[in-house]
Amino acid sequence: MHSTGLDLRQDAATLTARLVDFPSESGTEEPLVDELETALRALPHLTVDRYGNNLVARTRLDRPERVILAGHVDTVPVAGNLPSRLDEDGQLWGCGTSDMKAGVAVQLRLAATVPEPNRDLTFVFYDNEEVAAHLNGLGHVARAHPDWLAGDFAVLLEPSNGQVEGGCQGTLRVLLRTTGQRAHSARSWMGANAIHAARPVLDRLAGYQPRRRVIDGLEYREGLNAVHIEGGVAGNVIPDLCTVTVNYRYAPDRDEQQALDHVREVFADCGVEEMIVDDSSGGALPGLSHPAAVAFLEAVGGEAHPKYGWTDVSRFSALGVPAVNYGPGDPNLAHKRDERVDTALITHCEERLRHWLTS
Known part of the structure; x- marks a missing residue:
């Protein structure tokens, strides 16, 4: 030893x-x-x-x-x-x-x-x-x-x-999945690109204004950010799946369910086919x-x-x-x-x- x-x-x-x-x-x-x-x-x-x-x-x-x-x-x-x-x-x-x-x-x-x-x-x-x-x-x-x-x-x-x-802040990590239709990239019009379908998610994140919340005289600054993106099959294939991993750091006046509800609301009209909670810890x-x-x-x-x-x-x-x-x-x-x-x-x-x- x-x-x-x-x-x-x-x-x-x-x-x-x-x-x-x-x-x-x-x-x-x-x-x-x-x-x-x-x-x-x-x-x-x-x-x-x-x-x-x-x-x-x-x-x-x-x-x-x-x-x-x-x-x-x-x-x-x-x-x-x-x-x-x-x-x-x-x-x-x-x-x-x-x-x-x-x-x-x-x-x-x-x-x-x-x-x-x-x-x-x-x-x-x-x-x-x-x-x-x-x-x-x-x-x-x-x-x-x-x-x-x-x-x-x-x-x-x-x-x-x-x-x-x-x-401390709470933290929530979710997987946002967009889907498409696989096709040969030489005939891309026969498919639907799942990576392109993720653009509304990225646009929403780029324009998001994080909240600031004062609690007991302390100002907590929130953040909602993409921390990972994954998609693609091969260099000649239109992808049928894309996953954007998003991390939400939130003020402790919100509980875990309220944080999840907020994230769902933010991306409600972004064409997300599936949202999966990957990790969650309350503040x-x-x-x-x-x-x-x-x-x-x-x-x-x-x-x-x-x-x-x-x-x-x-x-x-x-x-x-x-x-x-x-x-x-x-x-x-x-x-x-x-x-x-x-x-x-x-x-x-x-x-x-x-x-x-x-x-």
Whole structure:
């Protein structure tokens, strides 16, 4: 087994580098989770449970409030950006530095060094966040052991540049299919071109004006975009099928059904023969008026921002637990070859969370 020799009392930047140097592409997290489990079980103030490659570690102090700190341990595939390296400007480079092993390192540091927090704590480390929703480890835990995720408030340590990001967008992906009649391209008038039939769909997308919606003082910007198009049989054949894949990112005041209804309305007169839902995940309202969220904002400082993108705060919201995104790292660097994180920001986020949990 590849061992990191994890010492949870190392500074968070050093711990981040050790986690990054332990590859854990989605689907291969088990060795790293084994290491994390060993390190967490050595902490006497925590009760540790495991379900698959997902860990839940909890304090049992009978505090009046319980908060959850959650993060995924998987990364996208390595892109020639391992091992990690630290440059002279304090930037730690490597796959997973920003998304989100820096956040996981902060979780581990707090788990090890805050044995008597002012709130009961639940630490969640889960797998398969970067792949299809049905594989997501947090979702598996929520279905099998919802009691493990019970709490009053949750913080997802996804990269947010050390700023609080409220809620998240919902995401819907649909396949829009147009049909035609196959024919020899030398005698095209004997057929009907399904790719040409998709033009009204593309025209509608090009002219679409996305909605902006203010919720709890945060402005969420929507987007409706073609992300893939497929059609064609051979170089001498008029195609009889074309599929346009469309992704709708929507504000969290709409639920999944309302989002689907909207997309159907947009393309109602575009000659679409079939619409298939390929993926759907609802958003999460900011919940910033909740007392726990107010206290969190006061403790970490700064202004709240909307979350552009979908995160697992949606899963906590579905469980009735208000949640925010707050973690080190720049989300715009996630999944890139030049992914990196400012080590000073790792330290800053750890210090602010420690202040919140101990003051």
